[in-house]
Structure formats: C-alpha cells, structure tokens
Amino acid sequence: MGLSSAARLAVVIFTASALAQNANNTASPTITSASYTTTTFNYSAASTYLPLTDFSNEQLAFLWDQVGPIVTAAINTTVSPTPEPTSYPKPGWVHPLVPAYVPEVADAVLPDDFLWGVASAAFQVEGAVDAEGKGPSVWDLLPHRWVNAIADNTTGDISANSYYLYKQDNLRLKNLGIQSYSFSIGWARIFPFGRGPINGQGVQHYDDFFDDLEQNGIKAVVTLFHWDTPLALFDSYGAWTSEDIVADFVNYAKYVIERYDKYTTAWYTFNEPQYCNWRFSQYPFGTILPDYNGVGKGGGIRAQYLCGHYTLLAHAEVYKWYKNVYKGTKPMTFKNSANYVLANSTSAADAEAVQRVNDYNMGWFGGVWTDGDYPETLRSTLGDTLPTYTAEQKALIKGAADFYAIDAYTTYYAAAPPNGIAACVANRSDPNFPVCAVSDSVAPDGFPLGPNSDAGASWLYSTPGGVRPFLSFITKEYFPTVPSIVVSEFGFADPAESQFSTLPQILWDLRRADYIQSYLDNILAARVLDGVNVTGAFAWAIYDNYEWTSGLGTKFGLQYVNLTSQERHPKASMFQFLNWFQSHGLGKGSTANVSVPTYGRVRM
Numbered sequence: 264m265g266l267s268s269a270a271r272l273a274v275v276i277f278t279a280s281a282l283a284q285n286a287n288n289t290a291s292p293t294i295t296s297a298s299y300t301t302t303t304f305n306y307s308a309a310s311t312y313l314p315l316t317d318f319s320n321e322q323l324a325f326l327w328d329q330v331g332p333i334v335t336a337a338i339n340t341t342v343s344p345t346p347e348p349t350s351y352p353k354p355g356w357v358h359p360l361v362p363a364y365v366p367e368v369a370d371a372v373l374p375d376d377f378l379w380g381v382a383s384a385a386f387q388v389e390g391a392v393d394a395e396g397k398g399p400s401v402w403d404l405l406p407h408r409w410v411n412a413i414a415d416n417t418t419g420d421i422s423a424n425s426y427y428l429y430k431q432d433n434l435r436l437k438n439l440g441i442q443s444y445s446f447s448i449g450w451a452r453i454f455p456f457g458r459g460p461i462n463g464q465g466v467q468h469y470d471d472f473f474d475d476l477e478q479n480g481i482k483a484v485v486t487l488f489h490w491d492t493p494l495a496l497f498d499s500y501g502a503w504t505s506e507d508i509v510a511d512f513v514n515y516a517k518y519v520i521e522r523y524d525k526y527t528t529a530w531y532t533f534n535e536p537q538y539c540n541w542r543f544s545q546y547p548f549g550t551i552l553p554d555y556n557g558v559g560k561g562g563g564i565r566a567q568y569l570c571g572h573y574t575l576l577a578h579a580e581v582y583k584w585y586k587n588v589y590k591g592t593k594p595m596t597f598k599n600s601a602n603y604v605l606a607n608s609t610s611a612a613d614a615e616a617v618q619r620v621n622d623y624n625m626g627w628f629g630g631v632w633t634d635g636d637y638p639e640t641l642r643s644t645l646g647d648t649l650p651t652y653t654a655e656q657k658a659l660i661k662g663a664a665d666f667y668a669i670d671a672y673t674t675y676y677a678a679a680p681p682n683g684i685a686a687c688v689a690n691r692s693d694p695n696f697p698v699c700a701v702s703d704s705v706a707p708d709g710f711p712l713g714p715n716s717d718a719g720a721s722w723l724y725s726t727p728g729g730v731r732p733f734l735s736f737i738t739k740e741y742f743p744t745v746p747s748i749v750v751s752e753f754g755f756a757d758p759a760e761s762q763f764s765t766l767p768q769i770l771w772d773l774r775r776a777d778y779i780q781s782y783l784d785n786i787l788a789a790r791v792l793d794g795v796n797v798t799g800a801f802a803w804a805i806y807d808n809y810e811w812t813s814g815l816g817t818k819f820g821l822q823y824v825n826l827t828s829q830e831r832h833p834k835a836s837m838f839q840f841l842n843w844f845q846s847h848g849l850g851k852g853s854t855a856n857v858s859v860p861t862y863g864r865v866r867m
C-alpha cells in the first residue's frame with residue numbers, strides 16, 4: 264500500500280526543509296555513499312501480494328482500494344418492517360395460473376416435513392458490500408475491475424440491499440406462508456481476511472438475521488460458501504488453487520456452524536462446486552488476478568481441477584468434523600450443478616458422450632457416493648492435471664453427505680464431438696477437451712427442447728419433462744447409494760424481462776410461472792409415481808438479484824425488485840408456486856390470501 268496522506272505530507276515537509284538547509288550552506292556538503300541493492304522486477308511473475316499476517320484497518324483499506332470505490336445505498340441502516348398486506352395484487356380469473364401438467368398427481372399430498380421454499384445467495388442479494396467491517400470478496404472485485412466482463416456492467420454494491428431490508432423480506436415470506444429460506448453466509452463478513460480475527464459487526468448482523476427468521480417461523484437452510492471467496496485469500500495464495508484454502512474454509516465453517524447450528528434445518532457446505540469449471544477457472548488469472556500456482560493466463564483446466572480438488576476436501580473435512588466431533592444432527596451435503604442429459608442418437612459414441620458429461624459434472628464430486636475418488640473417465644483423460652487423493656483423503660470423502668442436492672435447471676442432448684471422442688481425448692488443444700462431448704439445448708430434429716430463457720442465461724431452456732427422469736437417474740442408476748434427494752434450486756429468467764418498463768408488464772411472467780408449475784408437477788411425479796425419495800424443492804430466486812457475469816439485468820426472481828425504491832412485488836410465478844404447494848397440502852400457514860381462482864370455475 265502507498266503511504267497515507269499524513270505520511271506523504273511529512274515526507275514532503277522533511278524534503279523541503281532539507282533543501283532549504285542545503286541552499287544556506289556555504290561549505291560543500293560531505294557526501295557519503297549509501298549502499299544500494301539492485302533487483303530485477305517483474306510484476307507479472309507475482310504470485311503473492313499480501314502476506315496474511317496483518318489484520319489491521321490499513322490492510323482492510325488496502326483490500327478495498329484494490330476493489331475501487333463502492334456505491335452506498337440510500338437505505339443504509341436496518342429497516343424495521345411495516346405490516347404486510349392481507350392480500351397482494353395477483354392473477355385473476357381472466358388469466359389464471361398455468362394448469363396442472365401431470366394430472367395423475369393433482370391430488371397428491373406432501374408430508375409436512377417436505378422441505379420447500381425460495382433461495383438466494385449472499386453476494387447476489389445483500390448489497391452493503393463494504394458495510395460494518397466486511398472484507399471484499401473476489402465478487403466485489405470482479406465487476407469493478409474486470410472491464411466489460413459483466414454483461415451490463417452492473418456491480419453487486421447494492422443489488423437487492425437485503426443486508427438492511429431483511430426484516431421486511433422475512434415478514435413477507437411468513438405472510439406468504441413460505442416454509443423455508445435457503446440463503447448463504449458471506450465468509451468475508453465474518454472473517455474480513457478469510458482467516459484471523461472475527462468481525463463482530465458481521466456476526467451481530469447474522470445473529471439478528473437468524474433470530475428474525477426464527478421469530479417469523481421460517482426454517483433456515485444455510486449454505487456456507489456461494490462463490491464469494493474472501494479477496495485476501497486470493498491475494499495471499501490464490502484461493503482455491505492452493506491447499507491452504509482447506510484449513511481456512513474449515514476454520515470459517517466451524518465458527519459459523521457452532522454459532523448457528525441451533526437455528527439451521529439443513530446445511531450446505533458448498534454451492535455447486537462445479538462452478539470451478541464454468542466460473543472459477545475463467546476468472547481473469549494472469550490479468551487482474553495473478554496466474555497463481557502455475558495455473559497460467561486465463562486459468563483453464565489447471566485452475567478448474569485444483570479448485571474442485573480442494574473444495575471437495577474442504578467439504579469432507581467439515582462434514583466429518585460436524586458429525587464425529589461436533590456431533591451435529593442436522594443433514595449436511597453440498598449442492599450440485601448438473602442437468603439431465605439425453606443421447607443425440609442411438610450410437611454407442613453418443614451414449615459414451617452422455618456418460619462423459621455426467622462424469623465431468625456429477626461424477627467429479629461423486630466420490631462421496633462411491634469410493635471417495637474420481638471417476639476413471641476423468642483420470643484417464645486428465646492424467647496429472649487431475650490431483651490425487653491419498654487413501655486417507657478418499658476415506659474422508661467417501662460417505663461425507665447425508666443427502667444429494669441437485670440444482671436441476673434444464674436438459675441437454677449430448678453427442679460425441681465431430682472428430683470423435685478418442686481424437687479429442689488424445690489432444691489437449693481440442694476445444695472440447697477434456698469432456699470430449701458436445702451438448703445442445705436443441706433436439707436432433709432441430710427444434711429447441713423448450714422455451715428459451717433470457718440472453719443472460721443462454722444455457723437455460725425450460726425442460727420440465729427432463730427433471731422427472733433425472734431424479735430417478737441420479738438416485739437409482741448413477742448414485743444408487745443416495746438415500747434422498749432435494750431439488751436445491753430450480754428457476755427461470757424470462758427473456759428480456761429487464762426491458763419491460765412498467766410494473767404490469769413485469770408481473771405476469773408467464774414463462775416462469777409455466778416453468779414453476781411444470782417442474783413442481785414433475786418433481787412430485789418422480790416422488791409419487793416413480794418412487795424417488797425427493798424430500799425438498801427450492802425455487803430460485805426469492806426475488807430479482809445479481810446474476811454473476813450477467814449482472815442485474817437477468818431476472819430470476821419470483822418477486823420483482825424495483826432497484827430505485829427497493830420495493831418488492833410478487834410476480835405471477837410466486838402465486839403459481841404458492842398455489843401449487845397449497846394444493847399439495849403445504850403452505851397453509853399463509854396469513855395473506857394468496858389463492859388464485861382456477862380458470863373456468865368462477866362465474867361472473
């Protein structure tokens with residue numbers, strides 16, 4: 264860090280008076296030669312910027328200087344809630360909700376312990392990113408410094424400002440009758456440097472938050488890490504590219520679990536470790552971040568597999584500590600990102616392509632449900648690029664989860680690459696290496712698998728028919744040891760929703776409503792008709808939020824957020840969601856009238 268302005272002033276004054284003295288001096292000054300050292304500087308060879316030994320205000324200021332100026336919201340203290348209405352504007356009989364997709368389960372009733380609700384993540388909703396002693400995370404840095412990498416160049420500085428507005432949000436959840444809220448804790452709010460001293464104000468905030476949720480009768484489903492790695496851990500050792508991260512994560516996790524276990528219904532250590540592939544490995548290594556630990560400019564597969572390796576180890580250590588030492592009783596796992604994959608043809612090559620896609624998504628972190636190790640498809644293709652678990656580590660990983668959590672958003676067709684799987688596997692420069700399969704949201708006849716989503720979620724098509732066999736596939740074929748499965752996220756971003764300029768245009772979100780109804784019907788069908796032990800489902804997202812490199816412009820919310828006033832408004836999809844749970848035996852705790860008339864049953 265540079266000198267503080269006071270120190271700079273002192274240097275300037277000192278230098279000026281020395282010059283004045285020299286000017287008045289008639290005798291020649293005695294010159295003694297100092298000893299100098301010479302070195303060869305090369306900043307791009309830096310791998311470590313900040314030794315993690317100094318946890319002072321100055322170091323915190325240094326980290327925030329790295330990020331750049333932060334915008335503070337107009338609302339910047341915790342707001343007391345005002346009463347929620349007993350009725351919200353909602354769809355009427357003229358255009359009621361989307362009808363049932365699977366009539367066979369229309370009358371099925373779910374048990375009271377079915378876990379359901381809405382989801383979010385700290386960085387995507389909290390805002391207040393530098394408030395009350397929080398340290399920056401890499402996601403505070405990226406939108407500020409990674410020029411044009413975020414589609415609409417928005418930052419998460421304010422987003423939905425839930426750090427200050429959570430009391431109203433929680434009261435709204437209660438009023439709507441939503442059973443659970445799945446959210447994440449910001450690591451750098453608790454440990455501003457990722458390790459070292461605890462930030463009392465950050466802890467106080469989460470104490471109040473958990474307390475408020477409990478008072479509203481909402482179950483807390485808590486994720487410890489949803490991608491917002493403390494920036495200091497990048498600066499110090501390259502975060503998830505280094506084994507050092509394991510001890511730091513375990514230290515953070517233990518603190519949070521010990522403090523909040525009594526409030527928590529289920530724990531997720533990690534959100535989607537598969538992000539090591541399509542998110543972490545693509546961070547700007549070698550440009551605004553150094554190419555730590557030899558990952559090379561642009562990160563790529565070395566960053567990807569180091570990240571995955573240490574993530575699973577960190578998960579397993581936390582799990583085994585929680586169960587064996589802390590004697591925790593709540594279910595714990597991590598959330599997975601994977602989708603149902605169909606073969607593009609009946610050829611053996613396309614069947615192999617499907618297998619490869621599954622192995623490179625679910626199998627990569629599947630040691631928990633198998634033998635604690637990586638699938639052979641990864642080892643034989645990646646060779647030394649894939650780190651190795653010791654026998655002891657494999658034993659730690661094996662069995663380190665109580666249930667499977669899948670963020671089941673969409674379905675793909677997979678095919679062998681045009682040059683064939685073998686040629687791709689043999690050539691690390693092949694654009695499809697290492698998966699060596701190609702996936703598409705378009706069926707072999709050229710028709711899309713379902714309605715498309717927003718351009719900022721171009722990977723996402725609404726494919727309800729896929730979720731039902733996917734749940735069977737995971738629990739019966741791919742990981743038969745899985746005892747139960749929760750759909751930890753499903754959700755949709757209506758195309759170009761951010762371009763609507765009036766509230767009425769925004770509120771009737773037909774594609775999202777259709778997605779919610781059709782996915783829930785199929786999840787229920789998996790449970791009731793196919794005998795899959797599905798024990799929960801969470802819609803993404805509680806309200807519009809910050810969609811990573813797509814920024815604030817891609818909307819996933821079941822509630823609209825007015826980014827100027829910060830008012831929230833339930834969309835049609837929220838009523839679709841609530842009515843679905845009410846018609847299947849849950850959500851009756853609502854203190855507002857949320858039911859929407861069924862088309863054709865209301866007489867004028």
Ligand code: NOJ
Binds near residue numbers: 670752811
């Ligand atoms: C899953 C991720 O957990 C979440 O952060 C993201 O916003 C949604 N998918 C939608 O892309």
